[in-house]
Amino acid sequence: MVWKRTISAKILEKVKSAPVKVEDKVIFMANINGTLYAIDGACTHARCIIHILDEQNLTVRCPCHQALFDLKTGKMLEPPFVAPDAPKEKLGLKTYQIRDNNGWIEVDV
Template sequence: MVWKRTISAKALEKAKYASVKVEDKVIFMANIKGKLYAMDAVCSHARCILGQLDEEKLTVKCFCHHAVFDLNTGNMLEPPYVAPDAPKEKLGLKTYQIRDNSGWIEVDV
């Protein structure tokens, strides 16, 4: 495990979500009712940055073509509207362990 410090826990709590560069990756992080989530922030379809969070469904949507990903698993739940036959099972995103360590959000990359 290699834990990397990203942003302050207070900043993530206030914003609810953020996409942060960690080494050579961009990671989407969310704080939903005190539970932390982390997954790749770059859509597997057209390489756009994710960003429309649905707190109730625990999903995040890509702004470019509206693919929807599960925050718990990284699985693609809805394919991009421009590629309705896209193989959802192959286009999921990697999830990461995430924690609050002394007021800083850390991600295991």
């Protein structure tokens, strides 16, 4: 495991979610009622940065073409509207372990 410090836990708690650059990648992080989530932050379709969070359904949507992903598993739930026949089972996002370590959000890259 290689844990990388990212942002303040208080900031993530306040803003609920944020795409954060970690080394050479963007990771989308969320704090939903104290539970932390981390998935790839670039959509598998056109590499747009995902950031439209639905807290109730634990999903995140890509702003470019509206692909929808499960925040817990990274699974694509809806393909981009420009590619309705895209193979959803092959276009999910990687998930990461995430933790609060002494007030800092760390992610295992």
